[in-house]
Amino acid sequence: MNSRIGHGYDSHRLVEGRKLILGGVEIPFEKGLMGHSDADVLCHAITDALIGALGLGDIGMHFPDTDPAWKGADSIYLLGKIVEKVSDMGLKVGWLDATVLAEQPRIASYINRMKERLSSTGIPQGRINIKAKTAEGMGPVGRSEGMAAYAVCLLDVIPLN
Numbered sequence: 001m002n003s004r005i006g007h008g009y010d011s012h013r014l015v016e017g018r019k020l021i022l023g024g025v026e027i028p029f030e031k032g033l034m035g036h037s038d039a040d041v042l043c044h045a046i047t048d049a050l051i052g053a054l055g056l057g058d059i060g061m062h063f064p065d066t067d068p069a070w071k072g073a074d075s076i077y078l079l080g081k082i083v084e085k086v087s088d089m090g091l092k093v094g095w096l097d098a099t100v101l102a103e104q105p106r107i108a109s110y111i112n113r114m115k116e117r118l119s120s121t122g123i124p125q126g127r128i129n130i131k132a133k134t135a136e137g138m139g140p141v142g143r144s145e146g147m148a149a150y151a152v153c154l155l156d157v158i159p160l161n
């Protein structure tokens, strides 16, 4: 097997009194995502895609929300722990593609900064693609009750010399 594929999905509610963190970037907005950690929905979807490709279950098994250690946790740090596991298992990120669903604020102008922050975990910046979409006013995301994110990744086996 030369490659593995992984898929991740996450969603969080939008509430008042929280910072909005997406892809490790703080975005000015009147509300933020609710969660045990910093609730970075994009990081969580990407982390779950990597965990899926590793065959290691899901993000909740690695960073349980019942564990006080992860309260308010920086999700870039959690992602970095999983990227370490990727290389420990002799793999590297071949490609990562993610979609954030958010009705507001418009986040397209923050995507390059998100890619920079995500690459600080060791994923090469040139192998990350992020897309931002609205839900066209439909459903819970369309009513700005929350945000969601999807991610797929390809992990390649690092060839042994």
Ligand code: MG
Binding pocket: 010, 011, 012, 035, 039, 040, 041, 044
């Ligand atoms: Mg989450």
